[in-house]
Amino acid sequence: MTAARAAQSARPQLVIEQLTLRHGLLEAVRGVSLTVREGETIALVGANGAGKTTLLRGIAGAHRASAGTITFDGVDVTKLPGHRRVGMGIALVPEGRRLFANLTVEENLSVAIQRRRPGRWTIDSVIEAFPMLEPLRAQRAATLSGGEQQATAIGRALISNPRLLLLDELSLGLAPVAVEGVYSSLKSVIGEGSTVVLVDQDITRAATIADRVICMLEGRFVLEGARDELTREQITEAYFGLHRSAGAGT
Numbered sequence: 001m002t003a004a005r006a007a008q009s010a011r012p013q014l015v016i017e018q019l020t021l022r023h024g025l026l027e028a029v030r031g032v033s034l035t036v037r038e039g040e041t042i043a044l045v046g047a048n049g050a051g052k053t054t055l056l057r058g059i060a061g062a063h064r065a066s067a068g069t070i071t072f073d074g075v076d077v078t079k080l081p082g083h084r085r086v087g088m089g090i091a092l093v094p095e096g097r098r099l100f101a102n103l104t105v106e107e108n109l110s111v112a113i114q115r116r117r118p119g120r121w122t123i124d125s126v127i128e129a130f131p132m133l134e135p136l137r138a139q140r141a142a143t144l145s146g147g148e149q150q151a152t153a154i155g156r157a158l159i160s161n162p163r164l165l166l167l168d169e170l171s172l173g174l175a176p177v178a179v180e181g182v183y184s185s186l187k188s189v190i191g192e193g194s195t196v197v198l199v200d201q202d203i204t205r206a207a208t209i210a211d212r213v214i215c216m217l218e219g220r221f222v223l224e225g226a227r228d229e230l231t232r233e234q235i236t237e238a239y240f241g242l243h244r245s246a247g248a249g250t
């Protein structure tokens with residue numbers, strides 16, 4: 001069975017229904033619904049301002065829902081604060097990475113240990129999955145390259161042993177070789193069965209590791225489908241809003 005097929009038959013882990021998220025009067029996410037199955041990888045794509053970051057923050061509990069529900073593992077988490085959701089297994093790697101600049105790589109990873117759920121991810125296993133970090137254990141985060149910072153930020157999220165990993169702007173600002181390294185390590189993380197929702201401006205790259213691609217435009221899902229079913233043209237059209245009648249309609 002392919003990974004995509006396996007994900008299709010797995011049980012729903014995250015169920016979002018009619019979710020609306022606002023910034024003041026602006027509806028950044030407008031009544032979207034989404035079911036993510038255990039072990040599935042979703043690429044969430046869309047132009048700047050489409051609402052991707054706000055949606056990820058809403059799932060992680062960093063942005064309060066104005067309407068709708070978010071259910072994780074059968075539990076309604078819509079009103080739970082972020083730290084309770086981390087405890088349940090939801091981890092967000094935010095845009096911009098947000099590392100502690102004056103702490104070393106190992107210290108940044110250690111920060112997450114207090115809230116760690118039991119599981120496979122430890123400092124050592126993270127460094128094994130992201131080998132570029134091995135020689136950098138004692139190096140301050142401020143002196144790392146973008147790719148090394150991104151690897152550290154993903155590693156920090158993994159240490160909480162999440163069941164759902166939310167990654168925002170995975171390759172933003174990274175050199176091509178760093179993107180390669182981060183994606184190749186991420187593939188091994190996905191291979192271990194983590195559920196992943198990933199945002200990346202690099203649509204082609206994101207689509208290569210996703211089971212399903214969802215395109216957002218102005219707070220709505222305008223296209224959604226299995227990676228193999230969508231053409232690059234369909235995704236590009238939806239991305240730029242050239243074909244507003246296409247897609248999921250939520």
Ligand code: ATP
Nearest residue numbers: 023024026028046047048049050051052053054055
């Ligand atoms: P980007 O790729 O630029 O991060 P995005 O798809 O992640 O875009 P969001 O950052 O979620 O989109 O933004 C969605 C909408 O909400 C945009 O219109 C944006 O201007 C607005 N917005 C985002 N953050 C805030 C904020 N803190 N205050 C007010 N409006 C905001």
